[in-house]
Amino acid sequence: MAWFNGLLCLAILACWLFPRFWFTRADAHAPRFWLGEQTALPGWEYRPVPVGQAAERFLVADRLVNGEFTRSNGEVVRVFSAKRYGPHENDTGLFAHTPDRCWTEAGWRLEAATPSCVTVPVHGPVLLLERRVFSLGAQRELVYFGGLIGGQPLSYRLDHELSVALGRANNRSWDQTGTLLRVLDTRYWSRVRDAFHSRRPLFGPAQFVRLSTPVRGADVGAADRLLQGFLGEWLAPADYQKELLAWQSANR
Numbered sequence: 185m186a187w188f189n190g191l192l193c194l195a196i197l198a199c200w201l202f203p204r205f206w207f208t209r210a211d212a213h214a215p216r217f218w219l220g221e222q223t224a225l226p227g228w229e230y231r232p233v234p235v236g237q238a239a240e241r242f243l244v245a246d247r248l249v250n251g252e253f254t255r256s257n258g259e260v261v262r263v264f265s266a267k268r269y270g271p272h273e274n275d276t277g278l279f280a281h282t283p284d285r286c287w288t289e290a291g292w293r294l295e296a297a298t299p300s301c302v303t304v305p306v307h308g309p310v311l312l313l314e315r316r317v318f319s320l321g322a323q324r325e326l327v328y329f330g331g332l333i334g335g336q337p338l339s340y341r342l343d344h345e346l347s348v349a350l351g352r353a354n355n356r357s358w359d360q361t362g363t364l365l366r367v368l369d370t371r372y373w374s375r376v377r378d379a380f381h382s383r384r385p386l387f388g389p390a391q392f393v394r395l396s397t398p399v400r401g402a403d404v405g406a407a408d409r410l411l412q413g414f415l416g417e418w419l420a421p422a423d424y425q426k427e428l429l430a431w432q433s434a435n436r
Contacts, residue, residue: 220422221249228253264394284345292318326407329394
């Protein structure tokens with residue numbers, strides 16, 4: 185019996201260590217970079233917006249930025265950034281609850297819109313961003329979101345909840361939580377497979393960013409141009425080590 189318990193312990197240890205061994209491959213040809221959130225932008229007025237305690241507990245983030253930029257012509261851009269400076273017990277959770285899930289659970293309806301992703305250069309590196317249009321009553325919002333891990337953009341899309349959100353938007357009332365839709369969704373599991381095959385890091389310094397703006401009338405293109413131009417203003421190259429040291433000093 186002792187030998188069986190020993191083998192069981194080794195198997196559990198191997199399962200725990202395997203992700204840390206497997207998901208370590210970085211793109212040797214891509215630079216390492218980190219992005220800092222700017223609040224003093226010419227022509228814009230910034231207002232911070234508190235994040236709910238429930239969201240903070242779930243994200244387990246070291247730094248959260250949530251706010252709204254406005255300017256005199258009536259344009260509005262809402263921004264959110266969550267950062268982790270090192271490993272956490274719930275490490276993959278930073279990318280788990282995308283707007284496809286949390287916005288629809290909050291009552292927003294996901295519209296079918298193309299393209300569903302865009303690539304936007306940000307001071308050199310190119311970010312792969314999910315693109316969505318949500319509606320709540322008469323309000324429509326264009327949303328971009330994506331992330332970095334290990335100092336590089338994610339190599340896989342964050343669309344693992346997209347099919348589930350569209351299913352809920354199509355009034356599949358028999359699965360209000362989306363649990364069964366996730367189990368049966370090929371897109372959901374294909375993203376797990378993509379992450380496995382790419383071997384890109386799941387652990388380490390990570391950043392999730394989201395920005396959105398109201399859609400005026402039917403002109404989604406104008407909202408696209410606003411967000412794509414705004415992204416490089418809001419996010420600027422930053423020194424990861426300086427941010428890490430500042431965070432450590434503030435949390436001693």
